[in-house]
Amino acid sequence: MRLPASGATTAAPVLEPLLFELEREGRAGRHVRGGENADALIPAGFRRGEPLRLPQVTESQVVRHYMHLSEVNYSVDTGMYPLGSCTMKYNPKVNDRVAALPGLADLHPRQDDASVQGALALLWELERMLVKITGMDAATLQPAAGAHAEFTAMLVFKAYHAWRGEGATRRRMIVPDSAHGTNPASAAMCGFEVTTVKSDARGNIDLDALTAALGPDVVGLMLTNPNTLGLFEERVRAVCDAVHAAGGLVYGDGANMNALLGLTRPGDLGLDCIHINVHKTFSTPHGGGGPGAGPLCVKERLRPFLPGPGVVREADGTFRRSSDDRPRSIGRVRSFFGSFGVLVRAYAYMRTLGEEGMVETSEDAILAANYLAARLKGRYALAYDRPCMHEFVLSAAAQKKKGAAALDIAKALIDEGFHPSSVYFPLIVPEAMMIEPTETEPKETLDAFADALLRIADRVESDPAPLHDAPLTAPLRRLDEVTAARHPVLRWKPPSRP
Amino acid sequence: MSVPDDLRYSKEHEWVRVNGDVATVGITHFAQEQLGDVVFVELPDQGASVRQFSSLGVVESVKAASDVYAPVSGEIVERNAQVVEKPELVNQEPYGNGWLVKVRLTDTAEVGTLLSPADYRAHIGETAPSGA
Numbered sequence: 184m185r186l187p188a189s190g191a192t193t194a195a196p197v198l199e200p201l202l203f204e205l206e207r208e209g210r211a212g213r214h215v216r217g218g219e220n221a222d223a224l225i226p227a228g229f230r231r232g233e234p235l236r237l238p239q240v241t242e243s244q245v246v247r248h249y250m251h252l253s254e255v256n257y258s259v260d261t262g263m264y265p266l267g268s269c270t271m272k273y274n275p276k277v278n279d280r281v282a283a284l285p286g287l288a289d290l291h292p293r294q295d296d297a298s299v300q301g302a303l304a305l306l307w308e309l310e311r312m313l314v315k316i317t318g319m320d321a322a323t324l325q326p327a328a329g330a331h332a333e334f335t336a337m338l339v340f341k342a343y344h345a346w347r348g349e350g351a352t353r354r355r356m357i358v359p360d361s362a363h364g365t366n367p368a369s370a371a372m373c374g375f376e377v378t379t380v381k382s383d384a385r386g387n388i389d390l391d392a393l394t395a396a397l398g399p400d401v402v403g404l405m406l407t408n409p410n411t412l413g414l415f416e417e418r419v420r421a422v423c424d425a426v427h428a429a430g431g432l433v434y435g436d437g438a439n440m441n442a443l444l445g446l447t448r449p450g451d452l453g454l455d456c457i458h459i460n461v462h463k464t465f466s467t468p469h470g471g472g473g474p475g476a477g478p479l480c481v482k483e484r485l486r487p488f489l490p491g492p493g494v495v496r497e498a499d500g501t502f503r504r505s506s507d508d509r510p511r512s513i514g515r516v517r518s519f520f521g522s523f524g525v526l527v528r529a530y531a532y533m534r535t536l537g538e539e540g541m542v543e544t545s546e547d548a549i550l551a552a553n554y555l556a557a558r559l560k561g562r563y564a565l566a567y568d569r570p571c572m573h574e575f576v577l578s579a580a581a582q583k584k585k586g587a588a589a590l591d592i593a594k595a596l597i598d599e600g601f602h603p604s605s606v607y608f609p610l611i612v613p614e615a616m617m618i619e620p621t622e623t624e625p626k627e628t629l630d631a632f633a634d635a636l637l638r639i640a641d642r643v644e645s646d647p648a649p650l651h652d653a654p655l656t657a658p659l660r661r662l663d664e665v666t667a668a669r670h671p672v673l674r675w676k677p678p679s680r681p
Numbered sequence: 682m683s684v685p686d687d688l689r690y691s692k693e694h695e696w697v698r699v700n701g702d703v704a705t706v707g708i709t710h711f712a713q714e715q716l717g718d719v720v721f722v723e724l725p726d727q728g729a730s731v732r733q734f735s736s737l738g739v740v741e742s743v744k745a746a747s748d749v750y751a752p753v754s755g756e757i758v759e760r761n762a763q764v765v766e767k768p769e770l771v772n773q774e775p776y777g778n779g780w781l782v783k784v785r786l787t788d789t790a791e792v793g794t795l796l797s798p799a800d801y802r803a804h805i806g807e808t809a810p811s812g813a
Contacts, residue, residue: 364746607744613715664743668720669768 267617318450423453
């Protein structure tokens with residue numbers, strides 16, 4: 184355990200010990216009855232040889248432990264979380280209430296269709312809502328997260344080209360240099376080679392570089408729009424046309440779909456498919472290793488290749504799970520019906536807002552980002568000075584020359600009471616600070632955040648050195664990221680006994 | 682010396698030191714400075730063949746994972762096992778013990794297509810962080 188360095192100017196709370204560090208031999212929170220029957224109930228081959236190594240603590244110790252942890256945690260429920268690209272919007276509690284309804288929460292995935300008609304209707308409607316929002320023709324709700332949906336799309340592209348007899352020749356995927364790292368990773372996982380194309384001076388894909396990269400060996404293009412600079416791809420139709428003319432497909436990374444709801448539709452812009460990060464656009468909880476969902480919406484020509492099953496509505500209005508419309512399916516990508524509870528939350532969010540509410544959501548996200556950009560760009564260089572969508576990228580290169588880099592500014596934000604922005608992404612902006620306020624922050628909070636960043640800018644001008652010590656108020660000070668990456672300690676191990 | 686005079690350079694910030702038909706390859710001082718503390722290095726196996734300007738390996742820092750491109754084509758005759766164990770060598774001695782691989786050149790003329798030290802200096806002058 185690392186305690187705060189001595190000499191801190193502000194007293195930092197002591198780090199909460201692990202439950203194992205609190206235990207005393209023989210202490211227990213509950214007396215487990217019925218254990219003597221285990222031998223009769225569980226076949227010998229499935230029984231543990233040794234007792235389970237649980238921490239020996241009382242119930243009150245467990246409760247206090249997790250309460251203490253929650254007190255030092257920073258979340259969207261405690262404050263603004265301007266983590267660019269991550270869309271840390273507030274998650275309305277009604278989503279969780281709906282997902283916890285016994286009729287949804289207590290279902291078993293193996294129940295027959297007749298007994299889960301409501302759940303199937305919900306999924307059927309959700310597919311249609313996503314298809315309508317994205318301007319596509321069909322959807323799969325199976326993928327378990329955004330990157331999983333990317334990989335699913337790559338498999339669909341591969342199957343499509345193979346079906347057309349071009350599977351052996353089309354091996355190369357084009358990815359812009361501003362893309363999320365998951366894009367080239369998903370393409371490579373699928374066995375494709377990756378060609379990177381540069382951005383132009385306005386932050387768009389360089390059309391000449393794209394044209395030069397296209398050819399008969401190209402699978403397609405992975406396009407994020409708005410891109411990771413928070414900028415709308417100004418020639419998106421020309422980009423899609425060029426890829427299609429070369430026989431390729433355009434994959435839409437829907438990471439930034441929250442800027443487009445009801446304003447424009449990827450399908451109308453020429454994209455062949457797009458995934459949705461429901462944890463971003465539709466306010467389901469962000470992973471933390473938990474279940475996610477990444478629906479993939481496609482145009483008609485890709486429908487036959489989708490993973491199954493989907494939900495079909497019969498003429499009599501009943502629903503059933505089916506893969507009938509997917510004769511050339513790539514197969515399953517996830518057990519049962521994906522992360523059902525997460526999909527329910529997305530559905531609840533969309534139904535709560537309605538169509539008009541969703542449009543307002545995107546408009547407010549864009550307004551909030553442009554307002555912040557306007558307040559900050561006099562002191563921090565705006566990487567691309569043009570109206571942004573739902574997020575924008577500042578460069579702290581000038582501040583770095585004066586003695587405080589983007590990382591120092593991010594850490595100083597912690598002392599100002601805010602979660603830091605994303606830093607050093609996208610890679611094409613030096614000392615990048617990527618800020619996404621989302622639509623859920625009131626103007627007072629946006630102003631408080633802007634004021635905090637302006638105060639930090641003042642400190643960089645007058646006396647940057649102390650910023651290297653930030654944060655001063657967090658339970659731990661500057662973390663040793665290098666050692667954490669080089670020599671990670673991933674689990675607690677009992678101290679070796681003599 | 683951040684851009685040694687006895688090396689050739691790629692626009693993607695790799696350097697090459699040619700000795701006979703074998704070229705030692707690494708990343709430049711400028712590149713390691715931009716990346717920050719390097720925490721992971723992935724290199725091709727000995728015997729693998731690489732094409733000029735195609736991906737050679739990966740250098741990961743606390744900020745980002747970046748592809749390293751082969752500045753020349755050829756066969757990997759040696760990989761620096763020490764730098765895989767101690768990635769900080771890329772930061773500490775980018776032109777020395779932080780080298781990455783040795784490549785037996787397929788075409789020595791390719792070296793001539795790389796940047797001279799003066800050209801590379803001009804190149805990083807252009808792409809170095811200015812005020813964005």
